[in-house]
Amino acid sequence: METRELKYFVAVAEDLHFGRAARRLGMAQPPLSRAIGGLERRLGTLLLERGSRGLTLTGAGAVLLREARAVLDAVEAAERRTRRAAVAATGRPAVVLAAKAGASSELLAKLLDAYAAEPGAAAVDVVLCGPGEQSRYLHDGRADVALLHRPFDDTSGFDTEELRSEGQVVILPAGHPLGARPHVRLAEVTGLPDLPLPRWPRPDGTFPDGPGPRVRDHTQLTQLIVLGRACAVVPESGRTGLSENLTAVPVSDAPRVTTVIAWPPQLRSTAVAGLVRAATAL
Template sequence: MADLETRELEYFVALAEELHFGHAAARLAIAQPALSKAVRRLESRLGAKLLERSSRHVALTPAGEALLHHGRHALNSIAVAAEKARRAGDQQPHLRLVIKPGGDADLLSGILAAYARRPDARQVDILFGGATDRADHVRDGRADVALLYAPFDDMTGLDHETLSVEGRVAILPPDHRLASRTELSLADLAQETLPRWKGVRWTGAPEGREGPTVTDAAEALQMIRLGRTIALLPRSLAQPMHPDLVYRPVTDAPNSELVLAWSHTDRRPLVAAFVAAAVEAAGDAPATA
């Protein structure tokens, strides 16, 4: 059997995700007959039927499911290899930092200033990631370093330095039964409806009633204003405070940490210099209670 071609795999993955020849062809910017021909050729090469087709329906066979799963990983590995090779050959490398908008606990300006004072400083490109995908940016090579929150972000495959430690606050509607209290405990929140954070496995929050699924703090605040849930967030992520909501410290909630993370295999001086500057800039900052 001949080796698979990258383009064939790209065509199949697009079709498997869309399950519609017309939509997949438009996504790939090719003619629909060319896509159909490529998929038939791929099935012939593999000796396996990948799709069940009818005039109104496209579905994956077990072989198609397997190729989609592994094909995604293969295409991602190719993209990562190409990016790493390109950057390794860059004569004036930039450092790429991925952050969540507002997720720097007001430390980023100081970190960038400390790094700029170093004689080996390079340009820093700021990338913005979502609530739960910033670690993936580092793992797959899109970014060199990331500002993450522990224990919320997945640190698998990453090394990190803690830059700040802070307490957490409960965010409540003003008419909530706990809004009149000056501070709260985890026990107070045990029976409350709490959001489920997409992509986050553990938040240190008590087991309450399952609330709406949210992807970031902005979505959580909207649901709190609608009275659908309350939330428990690191203090810095609750800033700026919304005037229509109540914020109360939760005295026994596990602290959260803002960390600077990088791949555990990355030993480049470029990254080490930025990490050192970040630790220097954050070293004198007091922990947030």
Template sequence: MNDLEVRQLRYFVAVAEELHFGRAAARLGMAQPPLSRAIRDIERQLGVALFERTTRQVKLTAAGEVLLRDARTALEAVSAAAHRARQAGSASPRLRVALKADIDGGLLPHILDAYGADEASLPPELVLGGFGEQPQALRDGLADVGLVLCPFDSRGLDSEPLLTEPVLVALAAADPLAARTRLCLDDLAGRELPDGSPAGDGRPGGHSSHPGAPRPASNLSEIFSLVETGTIVFFAPASVARRYPRPGISFRPVSDLPDATLAVAWPQDARSPAVAAFVRAACAVAAAQTDPLPPGFPSGRPAGHARSE
């Protein structure tokens, strides 16, 4: 049996994720008949059925489920290898740091200063992305190290926790709940997060994944503008409340909302001295974290430290 080609894996993954040959063909920029023939060729080559096809739907078989999992990993590895080769071959390679803007626990400037003192090389390149996109950027070779919020998809990655801090809810200052000093998730029943999901569920509420969902607010400025109007509420690490006070917004602790832990993450196979230097700098800065929040706000603390009430 011949090995599958990268092109074949891309065809298969598109159909497996869309579960619709027409949508998969459009996604790949090709006509549907040659895509259908390509999938049949893959099944003949493997000697197994990958899809159950009826006039109403397309479903993955057990063999298809296994191939989808491994094909995604293989395509990630191929893409990462290309990106890392280009990076290594550039005239002046720079360390690439993946992060979501403003979600750094206030540590990033101090980490960059400490890294600059440790590494006599070019300043790092910041690779900005949306909520939860940083782990995939590391796997895809688009970044060398990242600052991520836990929990996250850690496949193929190592990490070290840096800072744990409370998560607060941002409410319109005119919201009746803003008159209270502490809330619980039940108090937020009926309120919506930026992606339209219910705040009472207690999940972050970044991007909605269902087809046809409206584009969620993409940055803090948009989110805070909607919060001020009372349209939504927003869960934010306490450091965000410290750095972005707004008169039209009240931040309140939520007693049954889990704390947020910021971690530094990197690919498991990384052997770069620059990555090691950045991780050392991040851990040292987090261990020395003493920057308190203004009165009334619970402060962050190095990850692993007991919380004082």
């Protein structure tokens, strides 16, 4: 199979419509349909069911969609990392670290300081991502290493080292009745009609259904909580640096959050190795 064919198939499988996929790819529909048909003949199986109500993925098609995404991510990552290596050869090498905006800020600052103090440390470019984007950055090569948070972030396919485990707190506007409690339960937080939990975008950019406000970044969420329009359940470290307009209360039955440092297993980088050593030493 060629990467061109895989790109064609992923577009059709995601849109489930030949016309939309063709427009997305910037090509005519007939050659796209022929390419998918040729791929099915060579594999000896149907990848898409064509019916009166449109296209649906077969079981084999679902497998190829998952595998094709991984292959295309690997190709893109190889290109990006090769280009960065070429740039690094002409000057000081750099490593790209992805972290979720607003999370693990204290740990991240300590990590950067500790690594910078090591002899021969490379420059570290920090990329702050939205929720769940760090894994995507690692997969497609936009980052070399990332701070991920179990059980929320997908760590499958990466090498990891655990850095710390912590409970969770709910962030509320100052003066809210729950703010005076020593702790709350998760059901109490999720059932607040006046302070709904926020809705973060999915990888495809759409938002899940629900009453909570749509948010895209930590700054927006903080302002909504201050205004009394939302609350948020975050790792305990998220209480660091809270303004006087906000308060944090432990959520006694929320799952613990484990922060890990993660990197692709095929990556061979002394800079990443040094950064991981500095992180585990903390």
